[in-house]
Amino acid sequence: MLKHALHRTALHAENLLDRLLPRRPRSGADLVIDPYIGYATPEHLIVRGRVLTRLRRSSPRDGQGVLRNVRQMISLFLTDEAAGITVCHEDATAVSDEEGYFQLPLPPGRAPGWHDIPVAIADGGAQTACPVLIPRPDARFLVISDIDDTVMQTSAYSLVRNLWTTFSGNALTRRVFPDSAALLRQLSEDGRNPVYYVSSSPWNMHAFLARVFRQADLVRGPMFLRDLGLSETQFISAGHGSHKGQSIDLLLNAHPELPAVLIGDTGQKDASIYGAAVRRHPGRIAAVLLRVPADGLSAEDERDLAKLRETGITVFAAPSFEGAAQQLDMETAALMAAEQRPGGL
Structure with missing residues (x-):
């Protein structure tokens, strides 16, 4: 109800501004x-x-x-x-x-x-x-990574903290987690495997985020951000979960021959969002790697992680991504060995 009221108020305000400040015809x-x-x-x-x-x-x-x-x-x-x-x-x-x-x-x-x-x-x-x-033709998999509190500290789990972090800092002060940067470099394999980023941040932040990523030596990749525009049917844009799910669907369809490694954090229910993606795309998700925030897992997060592990895919969940790539390599090697044994998988 509140969201609907805010939507209507914001839409009326935008329409009023358009009437008061009409846009003149523009040439190229x-x-x-x-x-x-x-x-x-x-x-x-x-x-x-x-x-x-x-x-x-x-x-x-x-x-x-x-x-x-x-x-x-x-x-x-x-x-x-x-x-x-x-x-x-x-x-x-x-x-x-x-x-x-x-x-x-x-x-x-x-x-x-x-x-x-x-x-x-x-x-x-x-x-x-x-x-x-x-992408290169020899790519082994694609990497789809969340940004907020996965790659870069944003405090996205709290609206007030998120706004303060976003507006009080600049491209020189934003913190990129070193373990995330190292993980993405390992998974990219010097550009062999394409890396994509998904965030609830608006498209207005694209150039800003690109600059932060360059300074932190993060693997470069296309971003999938959200539209902040208003319309009769849209207030801001799709929610965090649906936006991330739609982006994953789009990228899996864009690479029908490749499995995906999904990277995120439990602070914004990524275990649930990624679990839904695993169920929508059987056999396409190779692993889910999740950062656990300092305050640990809620009971709901524990349940979502348990459901995710029940799918049988590799799941890594820890306060740091150190060792995540190694675990993924070991489990992949074990799976390949099992498939090659007589009577194996």
Whole structure:
């Protein structure tokens, strides 16, 4: 009931602002593209981004105060989106939606690795390089990792703490867990296995997160974030669980030949979310690796973990990811040996 009331209030406020501050017609020369990392499917290369009137970027300085941090973070959310704008790469085109987002599908056929795809705004707009990852043909599995409190400390389990962590810090002060960075490097195997990130953070944070990841030497990979836009049928976007589940489904469909390793934490019910993914995709999830927060597991978390282990997949749950990759390798080796024995699995 409260969420419905907030939705209606926010929607009325947005509609009122649109009437008071009508948007003038824009030419391509007035607009820019905020590029997001794209990904590949068997049928297409998916180039992604958002059309805006301007990019709000600021470079933090060492030791800058909380008020400056707050101003810089708020500026990331003060976007002016451009709907109905055509973007193109060669003969391929796409049109931005009501929040400015676009997905431009391109034919497959490029070599594995990273590509910067030049995308232009039609009618004289600037050209922007949109990065896309094409996995290697020798990939053994794909890695799908949560970000919040799995890779980077955000205190996502508490709204107040999450907001304070998000807005009081900057790209230089955000803490990336060293054990997560080491785990992802091990699982990536120098780029052999593709890594993808899923977060409840909004798309406005994409460039910010990319910068934090570069500074922490995290494995680079496409992100799947959430839309904060309002519409008649949507308030903010899908919830944390449904967003993460939908992203997992999308990535498994994009790599039909590869199993997946799912990485998360128990603070936001990832054991339950990942357990549901295991049941939706029998035989596709190779392992689930979970960080347990300092305050331990709740009774509900214990039940979710028990159900997850009942599926028979490898489950690692501990306060640190140290040793997780080794456990995964040992259990995989044991399984392969059992399959090769006469009368084995």
